Amino acid sequence: MVLTFPGGMHVPDGKELTKDEPVRRAPVPEMVVVPLSQHIGAPCEAIVKKKDEVRMGQPVGEAKGFVSAPVHSPVSGVVKDVKAAPHHSGGKVLSVIIENDGRDVLFDGVGEETDPARLSREEMLARVKAAGIVGLGGATFPAHVKLDPPKDKPIDTVIVNGAECEPLLTCDYRLMMDRTADMVRGADLVRRIVGAKTLILATEDNKTDAAAVMERTIGELGLADARVAVAKTKYPQGGEKQLIKAVLGREVPTPRKRGLPMDVGVVVHNVGTCYAIYQAVARNLPLIERLVTVVGDAVARPGNYLTRIGTPVRVLLDDAGLAAAPSTLLLGGPMMGMAVYTPEVPVSKGTSGILALTRVAEGEPRDCIRCASCVEVCPVRLTPLDLSLASESRSWETAEHYHVDDCIECGCCAFVCPAHRPIVQQIRHAKAALRKIRAAQAGH
Ligand code: SF4
Ligand code: SF4
Incomplete structure (x- = not known):
């Protein structure tokens, strides 16, 4: 079965430029x-x-x-x-x-070493919090918050996000290849902290070598109820909701319904975050x-x-x-x-x-020709053209009506738009305007 999600698109990934280069230490x-x-x-x-x-x-x-x-x-x-x-x-x-x-x-x-097996869930959580760990995939959400879901949201599955669907980036790939054992150990600690049974290490089918290394490491560490899932290479496979849909077939409720992965029993952490969690818990780093x-x-x-x-x-x-x-x-x-x-x-x-x-492929923005290319690729099933037009005419209520808050700013719509419309900037603008209006209404 092909693991994937609706919408999205294929982008030339350019990962060959850096993926096989040994990691260098940056000058301090x-x-x-x-x-x-x-x-x-x-x-x-x-x-x-x-x-x-x-x-x-x-x-x-x-x-x-x-x-x-x-x-x-x-x-x-x-x-x-x-x-x-x-x-x-x-x-x-x-x-x-x-x-x-x-x-x-x-x-x-x-740098002081501790055996994580001797630490309670609360002690591990405190270490993650004190170490300042945030989501390293780019979202930068504080990790300790995600690791401590409310009691009425039981978690059954931890998904480790190794999709790295953004073109050109290979830092997660190198981490999966070079620091596999500590990353997988960190993922297992995440599973312990949130009390989940199942651990899934997810990547895309352009990184099957990383999948094989992770599979082998799961075996070497003797982890039960842990497996690797290889999803189809498609942008934005690394979006939390897209990954959950592809790997488990579960639909996370949209933001307007205040939906989060924990609403479907899942916690997702990036591979780099899992590695950092292990360093914090086991080495106080x-x-x-x-x-x-x-x-x-x-x-x-x-x-x-x-x-x-x-x-x-x-x-x-x-x-x-x-x-x-x-x-x-x-x-x-x-x-x-x-x-x-x-x-x-x-x-x-x-x-x-x-x-x-040296250059960015941007043409002069033109009027929308209603080709619907943006609708076809939107992974959230929005109508980006409506959002673009609403933002252009500063009709913030219309943007809200078309669910602007659900947009994950993946950029697929702008990438395919033949009229070169700056749809993501327009969406960000509409979101910011709505935030201001709501704050004013709430008296902040
Ligand atoms: S892709 Fe661009 S031109 Fe086509 S419908 Fe969407 S906004 Fe309009
Ligand atoms: S940026 Fe937003 S509207 Fe555009 S394709 Fe992505 S989710 Fe859809």
Whole structure:
């Protein structure tokens, strides 16, 4: 049986540019910039100040609120400042600037090994929370929140998301190939924490070698009720709801019905998140580094880099070298990545890729010709043309009527539109306008 979901499309993936390159260690810069907002939810509050000495792995930002995650120093050194600095969101965000002393002196307890079998569910959850782990597939939702569903939402299955459906990105692929045992151990801890019976490691059929390695690892670790599922390669297979549909055939209720994977008994975590969870629980390692794919037609030596959080994008581009001057820098993949306007933006927890491009295939937007190509590819079964037209005419109620909130911003519609309409930007605009209207109505 072919595991897939309705809608979506095939995109040339370009993964051959980096998938077989051995992972490189990114240079650790003299100055790191640690944003206090690297996750969905409330930003952290700085708990260090100028001139403070910090050690590697030391918390420098404290979580504020339940949906929040602390941030840690990726180096040892001295805090030079706590000030607004360029951020992947496009603006500036309060950040802790740390001068690296080059010694990597560890903070108390960091790296201490513990047998996870001796820890209770609550102790593991506390470790994940303290380590500042968020969804590393790009969603950056604090992991401890997802790991602690309400009692009336029993979880029977954990799906590990190794689809990596975005073209050009291969950091998840390399993690599945190179760090398989710890990733699978982390997935098993997730299963223990949420109390699920079944564990499914899911990937796409353009990564059958990764599927085979994971299958073998499940056997070597002797995990019962665990298996690998290989879904058809199709964008956006890595969307949580698309993956659940493909692997289990279950439909997650739409956002307008406030539906989440836990409503159908499922928790989904990205492969990198599972790896980080294992490091936090078994080795007391906070999230201070991640794998980042550096690629694009402007990059001379594309590859995957193990990168300290807070490393400016410029440092990675210098190391990979430029074959041409980039006109566009994207953080994330080509479909859902966000454009940034300066290479001084630091790598943060959600940075899966850095794309340096000399050109972007964008034509002049024209009137909609009602060809319905966008409707055919929408994986959420929306009518993107209606959303595009509603946003263009600032008819926010109409956009709401056409369920703009259900859009997962996958970019399929804009990719196929022969009229080059900027549908995703228009949708984001409509969502932002509706958020404002609702906040005003609620008196915020
Ligand atoms: S793909 Fe573009 S031109 Fe075709 S219906 Fe959708 S918005 Fe209109
Ligand atoms: S961006 Fe939104 S509207 Fe467009 S195809 Fe994806 S889910 Fe559908």
